[in-house]
Amino acid sequence: MHLKYKSIIGSLVLNTEQLLENCLAGDRKAQQTLYEQYAPVMLGICRRYISQLQDAEDVMMEGFLKIFLNLNQFDHRGSFEGWMKRIMINEALMWLRKRKLLLIELDEKILPLEETQDNRHWELTESDIIPILDQLPEGYRTVFNLYVIEEYKHREIAELMGISINTSKSQLILAKKRMKHLLEQKKQSH
């Protein structure tokens, strides 16, 4: 049984490698196969950052274009999906920055210094995520996505967004606070 799974995984890896090689050679059929395989996941990522589906799709297309044009830069050390995700996240951040949606102006004196621990179980489903994220301001939403879902460090977020580490931390605390409030409202309405 173990060997069977191993061989299935092995053949999948081999297929992806072959697919990447063909994509690199400019084979449009291979590029289409790769696109069809990963586009739903990538659009899901872009949509978490961008509130309009059409805009998220434009960002995803731009991301795929970059992936195909820079495929020779993928060093095969990490996972290919991880590499693609990073490109999509960068594209989404660039899109937000261009539209000045990441402008965060905060008075740090009024910010909470510590967050309270909350171990409640919210029974979330995948269809709950985007509607809740859509209710957060862009700054909260971006930091929440990067820290909680993508598991970036505050230092990395600060670099990516061009903000201070403290701003990243405070945005996260405020995002979580707002998120809990929204989840409580949702629970009460049910």
Added chain:
Amino acid sequence: MEQEFRDQSKSIRLTPSPSSWETIRRRLDEKNQIKKIKLNPILAIAASLTGILLLASLLFMNNNREATWSNTSMTNTTEFEDHTDHTDIYWQISQLNQAYTRLDMNLPSNMKNL
């Protein structure tokens, strides 16, 4: 809450519009066209050098042609001056002839033939 969000977010799948792949394919084709037009930098340098050499050789050939032409025109001028000299000589001979006549003398026979 964080773990729940993380787990549920990973399974989000959204279907893109059917035309999105066509848009990507078209843009890839456009980029390919531009890439083909763009010359390899080494080839571009080689082409520029060939162009400069060609231009230089054309200029050199043109200069040579001009030099030949000016030499030819100088020869023509010399011929014209020669002709003028002859007239002078004829004039001088006629003057001499008149002087000889006034002195009741004859021109030497070799001068009469001129």
